[in-house]
Amino acid sequence: MAITDFLAASDITSAINACKAKDSFSPKMFFKTVGLSKKTPGDIERVFKILDQDKSGFIEQDELQLFLQNFSKGARTLTAAETRAFLSEGDSDGDGKIGWEEFSALVKSS
Numbered sequence: 001m002a003i004t005d006f007l008a009a010s011d012i013t014s015a016i017n018a019c020k021a022k023d024s025f026s027p028k029m030f031f032k033t034v035g036l037s038k039k040t041p042g043d044i045e046r047v048f049k050i051l052d053q054d055k056s057g058f059i060e061q062d063e064l065q066l067f068l069q070n071f072s073k074g075a076r077t078l079t080a081a082e083t084r085a086f087l088s089e090g091d092s093d094g095d096g097k098i099g100w101e102e103f104s105a106l107v108k109s110s
Contacts (some may be wrong), residue, residue, distance in 0.1 A: 003050060003071055006043045011035045016072045025068070025082045027089055029108035034071065041104065048103050058097035061087060 003012065005079055012064050015033040019025040031037045035049060064083045068075035074102045078086065090098040098106070 001046060002048065003026050003047065006039060006047060007036065007071075008033055012071050016068060016075050019068070020076070022076070023081055025078055026085070027086050027106060031107050036107050039107075045070055047057040051103075058099050059090075060097045061105065063101050064098075065073065066107055081105035 006034055011034050015030050018033055036044060041046075048059070049055075051063060051067065053063050053066075053070075054060075061083055064086050065077050067086070069077065078081060087096070087098065090102050092102050092105065093099075
C-alpha cells in the first residue's frame, strides 16, 4: 500500500514543495494541500497506518521527524521545532504521541 494509492502525485509534489524551507511545515496546510482533508475516514486511516511505521497504533516523535519522507522519498526531515509543534498540535491527550483519533481530528480540522 502506497500513499499514491490514496493521494494524487501532483498534490503530494505541491505539498512537499510548499514546505521545502526549514521551519515552514504546517500540518494543517500540508493536509489541505495534499488533499487528505477531503478523503474518506477509511483513506485517512490507511494513510495513518503508513505513517505509523512501527505499527504501534501511534505516530511517535521519531516517526513525525520522517513524516514528509513517507510522501516523497527525497523530502527533508522535519526540524526539531516543527516536530514539537506537530506533536503539540496533534496530541490532544498529552501522552507524547498521536493516536488514530487524534490524527483523524487534526486532518479533518484542516
